[in-house]
Amino acid sequence: MIFSPLDLASLSVLLFLLQVLLAPLFRKNERAMVNICFSLAAAASLLAVAAGIWTVENGTTEKAILVLGLPDLPFHLRLDALSGFFLTTIGLLAFYVSVYSIGYVRGFIGQRPVMRLVIFYSFFIAGMFMVVLADDALFFLISWEFMAAASYFLVMYEDEKAENKRAAFLYLVIAHIGAVAILLSFGVMAGLATDFRDFSGYTFDAMRASQFPVEWATAAFFLSFFGFAAKAGIIPLHVWLPEAHPVAPSNISALMSGVMLKTAIYGIIRVTLDIIKVFPWWWGAVVLVFGLVSAVMGVLYALMQHDLKRLLAYHSVENIGIILIGIGLSMVFMSFQMPLIAALALTAGVYHTMNHAMFKGLLFMGAGAVLHATHERNMEEMGGLIHKMPWTAVLFLIGCVSISALPPFNGFVSEWLTFQAFLLSPSLPAPILKLLMPIGAAILALTGALAAACFVKAFGVTFLGRWRGHHKPKIQEVNWPMRIGMMMAAATCLLLGILPTLFIGWMDTIPVQLVGSTISASAGTYGWLWLTPVASERASYSGITVFLGILAVVAAVYILLHVKPGAIRRGHVWDCGFEKLTERMQYNATSFSMPIRRIFGYLFNIKEQVDLAQQSAHSAFPKRLNYYLRVRDRAWGWLYKPIAEASFWLSRKVGMLQQGRIQTYLIYSFITIILLLVFVI
Amino acid sequence: MPLLTLLVVPLFAAVVLAFVGDRKYAPEINIAGSAATFLAGIALALDVYTNGPMLAGNKFFFVDAFNVYLAMLTSFVSMTTAIFSRRYMRREREHGRVGHWGMRFYHAMFQLFIFAMFLCLLTNNIGVLWIAMELATLSTVLLVSLYRTPTAIEAAWKYFILCGVGIAQALFGTVLLYFAAEKVLGEGGEALLWTNLIQSSGKLEPTILSLAFVFLMVGYGTKVGLVPLHNWLPDAHSEGPTPISAVLSGLLLNVALYALVRCKAIVDGSTHTHYAGNIMMGFGIISILVAAFSLLRQKDIKRMFSYSSIEHMGIATFAFGLGGPIATYGALLHMLVHSLAKSSIFFTVGHASQMHRTQDMDKIKGLIRGNPLVGWGMMFGAMAIVGMPPFGIFTSEFLILTATIKDAPLMTPFLLLGLAVAFAAIFRKVQPMVAGEIPSYQKSMKVAHLPVLLHMAIVLAVGLYMPIFLNQWFHKAVQILK
Amino acid sequence: MDIHTTAQIINFLAAMVLLTAFGMLVQRRIYGLIHLFAWQGLFLSVSTAIVGYAAGRHHLYISSVLTLALKVILLPYILNALIHKLKIRKEIETVVNVPLTMLIGIALVIFSYSLTAPVREMSTLVTRSILAIALATVMIGLLMMITRRHAVTQIIGFLAMENGLFFAATSATYGMPLVVELGVAIDVLIAAFIFGIFFFHINTTFDSLDVEQMARLKEGE
């Protein structure tokens, strides 16, 4: 074999990095730049996908050492099943989004320089690839921050808008603080690995090789978990996410939310299951709890949004939570030496990682298409787009169905697997877990149902009904590259939904390498058609049967009913005998989520007021009625505001040190000397 | 004899420039002089790299792995600064902020300052080290007050008095050192030679040396700009001409730290305790925290970055104090990359403030659109300075932080807090400056591309690929300072 | 003369140096200050010479001459000239009241004595006790800079510190290497010119030499 997977991956990274040289060549002809560079990006992503699929398929582990970096600590690369899987995920979405971008970025030509977008886009993807390939602390962190910086510039792309600046700043600060925390955790592990005699401790291999005392390991774990949580947007570190995703260009939000968050998941798995390996069960419990909280809070916040992209961003919080639930479960089972169930949970988590990448990418692309066509992000203004943009509508709908965990699409499979893992919790030795795990399962169920509600709202308000806005823009369907990008993503969603057994069979090298067991043996017992995670009599699911079944019935019934042509008349909707039913009377996003807002209101910081302006003759019939509603994230008031205020207070106090009189400064030196001398004696 | 050239050329250039004065070609002569110096620096570096450490001028000069890279750095940065100041000072002259005498003075003193720093770095005699340090101060004092504005004079006065007092303490420390040494090494010049001192440091009297270190610490610490002795630094940086701020931040602080570390090595050799290290760590951590929180409230752009210099000097001091192979390596690297990054930031800052005719950060806007080099330069400079990879400062901070966790875990939270706050504070201000539309009052102007590009390129390169020779020197230096 | 009398004389001179230092600390009138400074320089140079003679370090003669020229003649002259030029003859007040300053001064002497006590034990030189005085002088100089608010007096305080250092350098140890002392002298000279220039700048910009006005650059509101 001439090429090894690692070569392919490196080649693709190289191609991405080379865009910085390629793009300027077309400074004159931006359209050509967009077409060529994004096509190249798509090709490069495919290379990475090939490398990933290949690696995971064979479960090989490949290593390489670059000449870069410190002479004593060169950059180490490593491509094993886990990296391969994430390489595939990132590459796949990067491919779709690159195709989509060919069409999407056209919209910017003439308005603002595109080159910046093209270059940082490539850097961004390259950074993500490098993160999953890195095998030593230094290179990992460099790639990590490289990725963060690139995405920061992408969020900043429309840099004259205040909201972009704010979001980008918030994003970068949180990301950087997280990165420092990760750095510290690596420092702890490296220190324990080699006692700082030399640099060799910084390689992951050295860390893998060494056994950590539990208290240090705990410190390392929590530091890195904090750091990765900040990137993954786990509550309460999620606040940057709903700010940054909406303002970034939609192809970027698709990547950020679809795959960038996953690099954090990768990191968590890498550190816990691969590097530290042995840990007490309550680590898993912690991860699980954070996962549950993020999941349910994420979806509830999402329900409160009326900005389409913001809504999707909050759903990323939710789905990251679901992924963490899977990982946390597998950690718990792992710590009790139950590799089989651990493998099931891990598979569920990783599977959902791939799924979320696909449908969230699809949804953000769809939102981008809507934005592109209507120049509107506020759902309250939208409606009836299904008539104007039929393609986008169908594809977006597929995304909605997938993310709402409805069969036969992919979201359901992974959540179902997670439920199966939950259902096996009674076999745990710790009684407290036995009693508490089912509650977790119930919360997950609640999350799923709320997600469905939320996407009925999202799709219904955006695409169905009639246009709510006052001004009626000229809306038309988006161009083909965008459609194709979305179509491919949608197709993937369906395939992942109806052929789970094949997918699990492909990725079973991951659990084998990490938890030393696999479910594909049992999962496939009934043949590829039936997914039976643990045992066929335990539980089984067949996506394809559901799909074909429903399809068959629908077709059959449809044909039966249309043998004799029945006329279809169009008529006015029933207006309850009260004329002039206007668009503004439709249910909108706010009114749709009212019941849930009422029930879970105490979780939000809600400011709501109604004033009846211009009283008419009878107070029961006001001429107009102003309704004001503001739903805020509680995290702001509880966590971030205090921190900011505290630091400014401190800086005021510190400022007092320097109040201008030179005598005072001399007194400082005087006192310093005296104190030090006293300290000496 | 590159070593001699290194010292003679700047002195000579200073004299020449003093006579050339405000002629058209003065800046070019300035550049030529620094370029020659730079070549000499490279020659010296090659010499040392091939033949190892060397003693010269009957032990009067001493070059080893520790100071050779600093000498090379100094020569390089002084050259780029000269290139930068050509356009910059011309602008200032046109704006009428500097007079004819001012220019003469500026060029001459600039070269004298460079000379002083080389003397500092290369001499083997700690007494001469002190003298050169004082000379460096005196040569820059009047440069700080070049603009003759009340604030400039005030800043210069504070600089003069505070550093004078500080440096006086350092002299007292040196005297004590001699006091201890002459018993061992006999009276006369021998007793002040660093090479002798370090060899026989074991025999020196610990009590005297620990006493001496206090004065040396306060003295040189004042020049390093460690809190609470730092108060001259922001004023001097913000009021002086930008090239001077660049060399002050980029070079003078390094040199002062160099002197401090040399002395620490001797003291450690005598006391065999971590006492000196603890003091340095204390100063370092306080400097980091105070600087970080002061960063939050800055309005003047040069002031802000001078606080960041304090912060970074704090980090380096802390790391030297921490000791141990990795921390020391990190500290050495940190001195290098910080001086490069910080001076390049000051270059962009200078252009930016000239474009807007103000140093008020709220008025500076739209740099990227206005002048991509300045805008991106400042952006990436800021990213480098706050320690974002792939720039070199990340590498050094990475090493320092990780070493800290191992050796002084209790310090990490403070270190972390300081770094995080500094990060937020700097970006909070830099982002609005580079982003957004061009304001009406922004003037477009010709800028010096080369210095910024060179510096950022090197900082980036060091971050991604550390040259073998640097690595070797650092390791040697780690051995020396152990 | 034998070693003991030398020691006696040197210690006496040291006492005088300290005395002048205290004198400067509380002297209100600027001329008085300059005179005291000159006297201190004189004691310094004499003691340097004596040490040089006693210890047979002949380069100390050079430094003593230097001191004489610089600290006793040149600097006082420059200061006088400046004061004439800038027309500041009026008496100037201290920030902290005299007794308190005195007390702090005393405390500093005690402190530096106790500090240098261990060093004294180790040293065999006859002049070892000078170190305490020198340190005290340095500290008092610093204290003076702190308490005074007039540019000229601050500079004089600075120079007094320098004197203390010089005292330590020449007498406490039998003289630093000549190159060092020359360097120090040159630095002091340059410093003198620089503060000369400064006086003009300050006086022209703030039309007074009161450093209290120079408090614009600050952080705290």
Add this chain to the structure above:
Amino acid sequence: MKFLPLLMEIMQLLLLLAAAPLFAGWVKMVKCWSQGRTSPSLLQPYRDIAKLFSKDVVLAENASWIFRFTPYIVFGATLLAGGIIPILSVDLPLSATADVIALVALFAIARFFTALAGMDIGTAFGGMGSSREMMIASLAEPAMLMAVFTMSLASKSTSLSHIAQAILQSDIHMALRPSLAFAFLAFVMIAIAETGRIPVDNPATHLELTMIHEAMILEYSGRHLALIEWAGMMKLFLYMSLGAAAFFPWGIAGAGNMAAIPLALIYLIIKFALAGVVLVLIETGLAKMRFFRVTEFLGAAFLLATLGMLAHFILE
């Protein structure tokens, strides 16, 4: 694939299609009796459906394909669910298609599209209906899952056929577990909510402010309405048989004995007759509750299911 199970499958589907309206009729009849009214005949639902099929369709002017296709999808999903729940026999080829969780998800598909259809026409009513429906569903979901969890604890499985088989094969004690009793109560409440019966929703009303399910399908007519109505009846029927299979599986034919089918049918008829009566008792006994009271209702269901789970670990 063996012939027998396939036959069974087909029989079961036909039974479902045929018997669902009948059961709806029966419920209506019992209700009328209980309220002392003369009831329509048992076959009335068939007549309604037939009538609707023969009518033309009137679509709202801006109804999209979502609105048109929802009825088919709803019908399809419900019918498929019917192929999975063991009504007559546990030995069904389709039974492995989905366990209880997936089964619930099948109903969720139907609900999802119905809700979309409600939004599609763009009236206040449709949106109101969808919003309320989704809210109730979200609250019902965790309770349902908890009930399923408890069921599965007893019989180490979530696949209905296996649950039924497990109970059938085991002795009577299995059925008398306290955990299952709790779970059953919870299940009943959830079923009421899911099928939109009193006290949660009232299928008989078209009073604007109280209707939920009806509000969504307000604009439907002709064959679309017929399909939806029919699917609704099937859903009710299926929830009944789901409960029957999970808690009272007696009579359901075990694997592969054709002989047991007639018996199974008789059992079925008895069970459903009783179920209908119980349902009516509940509906007439309780009043339709205010919308925001549903929270408490479903909360209670969740509580019961959780108690069942705890009971399993503590008592059994």
